[in-house]
Amino acid sequence: MIARFLLLAGVAGASIITPSAFAQEPAQPNADGAEQTSPRGEVIVVTARRRQETAQEVPLAISVVKGDSIEATGNFNIVKLQQLAPTLQVYTTNPRNTSVNIRGLGVPFGLTSDGFEQGVGIYVDDVYNSRVAAATFDFLDVNQVEVLRGPQGTLYGKNTTAGAINITTNQPTFDFEGRAELTVGNLNYKQAKAAISGPLSETVAARIAVAATTRRGTLYNVTSQRWINEQDNLGIRGQLLFKPTEDFSITLSGDYSKQDPECCGTTFVRVGKTQRPLNRQYDALAAAQGYVVPSRNPYDRLTDLDSNLNAGNKIGGVSAKIKWDVGPGTLTSVTAWRFWDWKPENDRDFTGLSIVSRSQNPSQQDQYSQEFRYNYESKDIDFVVGLFGFKQRIDTQGTEQQGEDAAQWSLAPSTDPTNPANIPATLAGLTASNTQYLKADSAALFGQLSWKVTDALTIQPGVRLNYDKKSGYYQRVVTNAQGQAISCTTVAAPGTIKGTTQQCGVYQPQISAPSDSAWNFTYDFNVNYKVARDVLAYATYAKSFKTLGINQNGLPLNADNSVNYDASTVKPESVNHYEIGLKTQFLDRRATFNLTAFRTDIKNFQATVNGGQFGTVRGYLANAGKVRSQGIEADFKIVASDRFTAYANGAYTDAKYKKFVDAPCPPELSGGTYQAASATPDYSQPGVPGAxxxxxxxxxxxxxxGVSKWAFSYGAEYNIPVTLLAKEGQIYLGVDGNYRSHWNSNASPSIYTEVKGYALTNVRAGFRGEGFDVFGWVRNAFDVNYIENLQVAPGNTGLIAGQVGDPQTWGGTIKFSF
Known part of the structure; x- marks a missing residue:
């Protein structure tokens, strides 16, 4: 029924809406969230409240980054954007396992399950992108990016408990224009971008943009003798604008992006002692098999992974956006279909040994969405009301296989040659084949009112009623090296043979079909007061939620080795958020200083729990009792003159588990024989073998x-007007950088997964004028060694693998526009 509603709503929207433009197209933004005139005379206009207004008028914490600033600083996707927005944290081990968090909240840290939702909504031209994988693609012809901090559930939907990222692309124009950009650099870096826009008739305009990026990998695999973790991106977007009158417009958009890199590999970082017997820990196991890692220094950038690596990724879709001035307001309809195809291959044991010889979970997703909004503006009252419908289907086909080294690595060693641990065939070829699907339907009614009580005081309440239904299916079939299906029950199921103790200790057949639904009511209340012409104070309370989840990667086992079906579904998160802020401008609006303090309390926080063994459970969701995030953020920018601009942003974030009594243990408290179920847990022997x-x-x-307590970003640019080669323009020098303090890279904080803080600095220098810009750049100018992510290898052997950050890179860019 919801599918039919979406289809009929889209068709109805296209047929009943006839003639009035929404409003004038927004002015080009300048930089990070300030209403001010820059050297180019531009004012920042945002659509954070689904209407156009200057950033300083919006009573919420928002960072706005202009497309030109993104390109100049080399932040070409959301993963890199965190260098400009201190409270944005993005961590990725591959496009699917990507965490996009704001203020430490959003996506459970660790292996990703399709059965949960992200807490940071990603929107591109008003279209919701339900999967975080979209965050790893290159920005394509982007006008500006708005990072909205704090719950945005009223206007941006059910799963924006931490915030939203609102991306706006450049739109078709009735004036002919075009641009082209070419960048080359070390590591065989090449990037080309082009866009052209103009009229096809008096009422029709079109725009097309393309971008391609390639770069050699940053990690050398001595096994394949290839550089891995490369970049290989291609994207295209086309838009068609039909505007028969000033009161009415239809924009049709289509985009397609693909990645096909040899990615995403890890390198050895360190070994930590666990509670496994000493002869079953990494160093002893490696020595027993004569295995030596190519380097124990991760910054040598060497690995020896022996499994195929692939991160094939395709994302695209089409949308229709209709705007019609109806009476004193504007009716907007956004109809969209999007797809995502994911074809990965991983080396899940993180070594050059054939322990897990094959690991892949390809999936295919289709999503449909329909939104209707009506915006009304008057002297005393503004409001937005709307309807939203969403339908999604994800199909996944997983395969994980044990290799010839698995028995000696995973089973208790023995000097007896007849012991199963010394016979490769004990586990070699054992394969778990997973089939799963997820169906998710959602519908919502929402509204937000702004009542201007006086010229200075505005009261803004908002509500959203949301319904969600999810149903899933998961089946794991386990076969031996001869292709025979095995059972791990006392009596083998028909058509199977009884698996050995060793086989069932690694993979167990399983089947589940979780299903659940829920109604949720979200609301917020904002009061803002204009203390002076350029001083706005505000306070916000928001009651928000993240919808229910279902476990799609298999269920954990009980103490008796039976399947725990109680873990099939995960409760919705319940969020209480408090925020106060001050937005100011001074020095004749050439300087902007914004300050925000916040506290977010979450009950039933959806956390990722990782199983300790290979393949028994890849990772599942559970509810932590309570989580709290609180902190202070400050943003400063100054346009001192036409010659000099600078900005500095900082954030202090204190995000903690307030109550999580049954969390998975970190590696230093794992791997030994379990304590008695009735015993009080004893944490006194971390890293003691045999404990x-x-x-x-x-x-x-x-x-x-994933949360740094302290994060800062800064930047400055100085220019001098000159005439060079008969061209008038400016020679300029720019610098930008960011700092993040230490953070932990494991779902349950571990002494072995502490990531040191680091500071990165980028510089650029060039010559620009009317219609051109030529500059050279150096990123990570001081060649700082830093870790992007650490992962605990399965099996509780103590191996910690990781992904090192990019080394110093340099190159040059030429841009032309007309």
Whole structure:
């Protein structure tokens, strides 16, 4: 029924809406969230509240980055954008396993499950992108990016408990224009971009943009003798604008992007002691098999992964956006279909040994969405009301296979040559084949009102009623090297043979079909007061939620080795958010200073739990009791003159598990024989080989993973007007940088997964004038060694692998526009 509603709503929207433009197209933004005139005389206009207004009038914490600024600083996707927005954290081990968080909240840290939703909504031209994988693609012909901090559930939907990223692309124009850009650099870096726009008739305009990026990998695989973790991106977007009158417009858009890199590999970082017997920990196991890692220094950028690597990724879709002035307001309809095809291959044991010889979970996604909004503006009252419908289907086909080294690595060693651990065939060829699908339907009614009580005081309440239904299916079939299906029950199921103890200790057949639905009511209340012409103070309370989840990667096992079906579904998150802020401008609006303080309390926080063994459970969702994130953010920018601009942003974020008593234990408290189920957990012997391991750990009071307490970004540019080669323009020098303090890279904080803080600096210098810009750049100018992510290898052997950050890169860019 919802599918039919979406289809009929889209058709109805296209047929009943006839003639009035929404409003004038927004002015080009300048930089990070300030209403001011830049050297180019531009004012920042945003659509954070689904209407056009200057950033300083919006009573919420928002960072706005102009497309030109993104390109100049080399931040060509959301992963890189965090260098400009301190409270944005993006961590990725591959496009699917990508976490986009704001203020430490958003996506559970660790292996990604399709059964949960992200907490940071990603929108491109008003179209919701339900999967975080879109974040890894190159920005394509982007006008500006708005990072909205804090819950945005009223206007941006159910799954924006941490914030939203609102991306606006350049739109078709009735004046002919075009641009081209070419960049080359070290590591065989090549990037080309082009866009052209203009009229096809008096009422029709079109725009087309393309972008391609390639770069050699940054990690050398001595096994394949290839550089891996490369970049290989291609994207295209086309738009058609039909505007028969000033009151009515239809914009049709289509885009397609693909990636096909040899990615995403890891390198050895360190070894930590676990509670496994010493002869079953990494160093002893490696020595027993005569295995030596190519380097124990991760910054040598060497690995020896022996499995195929691939991160094939295709994303695209079409949309129709209709705007019609109806009476005193504007009716907007946004109809969209999007797809995502993911074809990965991974080396899940993180070594050059054939332990897990094959690991892949390709999936295909289709999503349909329909939104209707009506915006009304008057002297005293503004409001937005709307309807939203969403339908999604994801199909996944997973394969994981044990290799010839698995038995000696995973089973208890013995000097007896007849022991199963010394016979490769014990586990070699054992294969888990997973088939799963997810169906998700959602519908919502929402509204937000702004009542201007006086010229200075505005009260803004908002509400959203949301319905969600999810149903899934998961089946794991386990076969031996001869292709025979095995059972791990006392009596083998028909058509199977009884698996051995060793086989069932690695993979167990499983089938589940979770399903659930929920109604949720979201609301917020904002009061803002204009203390002076350029001083706005505001306070916000928001009651928000993240919808229910279902476990799609298999269920955990109980103490008796049976499947825990109680873990099939995960409760919705319940969010209480408090925020106060001050937005100011001074020095004749040439300087902007914004300050925000916030606190977010979450009950039933959806956390990722990772199983300790290979393939028993890849990772599943569970509810932590309570989580709290609080902090202070400051943003400053100054346009001192036409010659000099500068900005500095900073954030302090304190994000903790307030109550999580049954969390998975970190590696230093894992790997030994379990303590008795009735015993009080004993955490007194971390990293002691042979010690008893707690069945679960109380990590209440510990920091959330992936969050730096301190984060800063800064930038400045100085220019001098000159005439060069008969061209008038400016010679300029720019610098930007960012700093993040230490953070932990494991769902349950571990002493082995602490990532050191680091600071990165980028510089650029060039000559620009009317219609051209030529500059050279150096990123990570001081060649700082830093870690982007750490991963605990499965099996509790103590191996910690990771992905190192980019080294110093340099190159040059030529841009032309007309």
């Amino acid at each position: 008893l391991s707690p069945r679960q750990c109380d990590i209440s009071g510990q920091d959330l993973p």
